Amino acid sequence: RARLGTSVLVAPLHVPFQLAKALASLDAASGGRVVAGFGTGWSHDEYAAASVRPFAERGAALDELIGVCRAVWGPDPVVYDGEVTKIASAVVGPKPARPIPILLAAGASGRARRRLVDHADGWLPTGMGAEAVAEQWRRLRELAAERGRTEPIRTVLRVNTRYSAANYEGSDRRPFQGGVDQIVEDLVAHAEIGLDEILVDLQSTTRDAEELKDVAAQVYEKARAAGV
Template sequence: MALRLGLGLPQTGTYDLSGDVTAVARAADEMGYDSVWVLERIMRPEQPVDDMYLVPGLPWSGYFRSVADPLVTLSLAAAVTERVRLGSAVLVGPLHQPFLLARALGSLDAASGGRLVAGLGTGWSRDEFAAAGVDYASRGAALDELLDVCAAVWGADPAVYQGERTRFTPSAVGPKPASRIPVLLAGGNDRALRRLVRRADGWLPSLVANDQVVATRARIAELAHEHGRDPAELTITLRASVRLTDRPVDAGRSPYQGTVEQIVEDLAGAVQAGVDEVLLDQQLACRDARELIESAKLLREAATDAGL
């Protein structure tokens, strides 16, 4: 199967949300991308409790100051596209009230004709959890409950559930999704991977090298066999931060940073590592929506020419 390519939608404060989201989504649909994606960040604390991504000494990125709501962004994209799937990479599941998020996702899938892909994660920022009024220490259990609630709300009526954060008596809850919503989970530790093979349709890593994909893919296969699942059922969708340059980047080059040719080499390596889809997120490296669309077109055409 050919590598699928996704494109990150422009959500940060450098873009004009009144027109740029729809322009990029429409262009992605027309130029042959398979999907469009959003991320979730809700704030940039001036004195954060944690360093970014829990990496000691790593400061929070400036773009965290303004990131548009992911479901609003996907709704804008859904309204102007017909073919591309609509994905989240990722929604921080525990920040949301489970019933309301499950219902919103079901409505978005129905409105888009069954094109939603729900990428979820536990999150890492204690500042964000405090702002949302959610217990940080219970984030894994909160994600498990969200998955339970989604299954109940998206399934046949009457829907019913009783958990720690969510309780509802047998009820009719609609609209239902137009089709089965694929669930992808982020996270690479053993606990996250065990949850993945038990409860999800695939793994959604961000900013990882191909050798790490290979190692984690092997562990996913081991765990899948333990739980009686066929590893081939579990997809891998990689989120890549892209910076396109005119000249080759040599010393210390990070994946997906460099010329079109270098990025195509990275895509080919992802295929060899077992990746099914790569989400090319270029919004931070582009000055405006026009530049984002032009670079996305270059990469889409180069990947096609390379047989990917």
């Protein structure tokens, strides 16, 4: 039942046709459980090492990759004529078990929001603070209405916690930094935005698997008690 997703895969670092085929194969093998979470990334070094497209072309590269995925995952014969990828007319398999949802980590730029509204199934925000996320979500919904989108935008909030055994007392506390009570308090605030899912990552500062399980159980119990 577990879904197999990426949060996020820096898609422009990959050859579009090969990535589309790999995701389709995984979805077919898993019985339709893949979620494709894509982003453009931020590292110039990674783009230089991957040698697929220059960093300056990352937006255009993501546009093309989404187009290639939709074509490869769709019916045969597959035809695509892009800047990098050209498929004349081909039978491409295996096909995914069902249409693979594409979620984008669109930031604050207008172009990224338009790409999401026009070409993606959902949005992958990060837990940057409830007010900031709520404002971005409002802008996305307004843009969707302006551009005539009728399909709902699926939302999965990623929360990168900075857990500590004691509460963080500094005035510079960031969202989801500190003890379990502080993390749950921030979860409650973000849950009130009305997003579909919250993905909580507790791994970065826990010592080992045993502490991770213990902290996860505490967060789960207190979040459920708080109505999340």
